Amino acid sequence: MGTSDRYKSPSGPKGKMFTGHLAEFQSDPLAFLSQLSKEHGPVASFRLGPFQRVKLVSDPELIKEILVTKQKSFIKSRDLRVLKSLVGEGLLTSEKEIHMRQRRLIQPAFKKSHIAGYAQDMIDTSISYLADWEHGQTRMVSEDMMNITLGIISKTMFGMEFNEGYERIGEPLEKCMKLAVRRMRSAVPLPLWLPTKKNMEFKEAVKTLDEVLFNIIEGRREDSTEHHDLLGILMAARDESDGQGMTDSQLRDELMTIFLAGHETTANALAWTLFLLSQNPEAEKKLHQELDQVIGNRNPNPEDFMKLSYTQNIIWESLRLYPPAYVIGRDAIEDVVIGDYLVKKGEMVMMSQYVMHRDPAYFEQPESFLPERFENNYMKTLPPYAFFPFGGGPRVCIGNHFALMEAVLVLACIARRWRVRLAPGHHTVRPQPLITMRPKQGLLMVIEEHKNL
Numbered sequence: 001m002g003t004s005d006r007y008k009s010p011s012g013p014k015g016k017m018f019t020g021h022l023a024e025f026q027s028d029p030l031a032f033l034s035q036l037s038k039e040h041g042p043v044a045s046f047r048l049g050p051f052q053r054v055k056l057v058s059d060p061e062l063i064k065e066i067l068v069t070k071q072k073s074f075i076k077s078r079d080l081r082v083l084k085s086l087v088g089e090g091l092l093t094s095e096k097e098i099h100m101r102q103r104r105l106i107q108p109a110f111k112k113s114h115i116a117g118y119a120q121d122m123i124d125t126s127i128s129y130l131a132d133w134e135h136g137q138t139r140m141v142s143e144d145m146m147n148i149t150l151g152i153i154s155k156t157m158f159g160m161e162f163n164e165g166y167e168r169i170g171e172p173l174e175k176c177m178k179l180a181v182r183r184m185r186s187a188v189p190l191p192l193w194l195p196t197k198k199n200m201e202f203k204e205a206v207k208t209l210d211e212v213l214f215n216i217i218e219g220r221r222e223d224s225t226e227h228h229d230l231l232g233i234l235m236a237a238r239d240e241s242d243g244q245g246m247t248d249s250q251l252r253d254e255l256m257t258i259f260l261a262g263h264e265t266t267a268n269a270l271a272w273t274l275f276l277l278s279q280n281p282e283a284e285k286k287l288h289q290e291l292d293q294v295i296g297n298r299n300p301n302p303e304d305f306m307k308l309s310y311t312q313n314i315i316w317e318s319l320r321l322y323p324p325a326y327v328i329g330r331d332a333i334e335d336v337v338i339g340d341y342l343v344k345k346g347e348m349v350m351m352s353q354y355v356m357h358r359d360p361a362y363f364e365q366p367e368s369f370l371p372e373r374f375e376n377n378y379m380k381t382l383p384p385y386a387f388f389p390f391g392g393g394p395r396v397c398i399g400n401h402f403a404l405m406e407a408v409l410v411l412a413c414i415a416r417r418w419r420v421r422l423a424p425g426h427h428t429v430r431p432q433p434l435i436t437m438r439p440k441q442g443l444l445m446v447i448e449e450h451k452n453l
């Protein structure tokens with residue numbers, strides 16, 4: 001029996017001779033991946049360009065093999081590697097030993113017990129930002145959510161207030177991100193050393209950001225007081241095996257990484273949640289009831305987080321329907337068998353949260369917003385990796401507890417007083433899947449005060 005007979009061959013649609021399925025994938029990745037999985041089952045194959053073979057894996061057990069049991073046979077997909085020019089060898093982009101070491105050093109900063117200390121900052125930042133909201137205003141709430149989460153990461157990471165964080169880091173970072181996405185999307189990103197206009201612009205933006213970050217790090221090295229923000233913890237971290245801490249350039253890469261990974265995702269989760277609530281008044285009513293019962297007329301406090309179970313379920317259900325990280329990609333670095341399929345060295349595998357989270361095999365009424373489904377330890381009843389908004393295995397989102405707490409507390413601060421509705425004549429809300437999945441053209445909403453506080 002030949003090697004090929006031993007393995008199942010995945011099926012897939014016939015693509016164009018040269019470009020394969022690049023056009024369909026790029027124009028609407030969510031529709032393309034959903035249809036592929038529906039029509040071709042747990043492992044479907046397609047091609048991006050002339051050479052890049054891809055397998056879309058849509059079976060929880062096989063996803064677990066890729067992310068956990070056989071993760072050593074994979075590295076992050078090339079798409080993400082483009083980000084290296086921005087975040088260097090930070091946690092998101094580094095591989096193997098460097099990644100493992102950095103993960104060991106940083107993990108303690110994201111332990112549940114540590115994160116509890118950030119809850120008050122999350123609440124204070126939200127309340128102070130929301131103080132500008134007025135009854136009857138029409139606001140781009142998707143931008144508001146970005147501003148709030150940027151404020152929170154600035155405060156928890158550097159102890160900076162929102163304005164300072166935005167001006168010094170938010171603005172140059174946004175510029176870098178835009179240019180990085182442009183690089184990612186170009187079919188052949190030109191090497192950075194070529195002095196093209198776009199390359200120069202990108203390098204200039206990274207330089208500005210570098211100056212800010214190195215400045216902050218230097219300031220801290222000269223300052224002998226103990227800081228309890230994330231930067232303080234990262235600077236004090238020592239590797240158990242050799243007692244070494246991080247160099248300035250490692251710190252810079254990690255700060256940039258956490259800033260990048262840590263605000264846009266949660267902002268999108270919050271924007272989608274507000275949209276879903278505006279469409280589901282029953283769920284919104286139950287949310288208001290819980291907030292009334294747990295918080296009443298006082299300001300929210302960190303202890304409320306654990307008591308807000310319906311609010312948490314709203315966030316889980318929102319992450320199910322609109323997962324900000326909608327696809328995870330990996331490249332095989334050796335031949336590896338996944339289930340009954342052979343993935344060859346150089347092939348890419350994709351696993352899509354968006355596709356899995358709407359699969360009727362795992363979720364009843366998959367298209368409906370039903371936070372109640374998460375009651376009674378529902379997640380434990382699901383096959384592992386049918387629901388994986390934060391990924392899994394050694395590269396699971398390091399900020400998962402941070403993000404959940406942040407989303408719940410920000411939502412509590414908003415919804416205890418405000419109700420939001422799409423502005424009259426609003427365009428149909430659709431997802432725009434870039435690096436993360438955001439509402440296309442934003443969410444313009446009318447703010448109504450439902451409780452006078």
Ligand code: HEM
Pocket residue numbers: 076091092093103257258261262263265266269323324325328329389390391392394395396397398399400402403
């Ligand atoms: C709702 C919000 C968030 C979602 C949906 C999310 C999702 C994810 C996912 C799916 C991954 C794994 C990617 C892969 O395996 O290729 C990831 C990794 C990561 N996330 Fe998050 N994330 C969120 C919030 C955050 C926050 C708040 C932070 C930091 C404060 C953060 C920091 C990171 C980092 C550093 C990694 C890389 C971890 C590693 O490779 O070791 N994320 N995130």
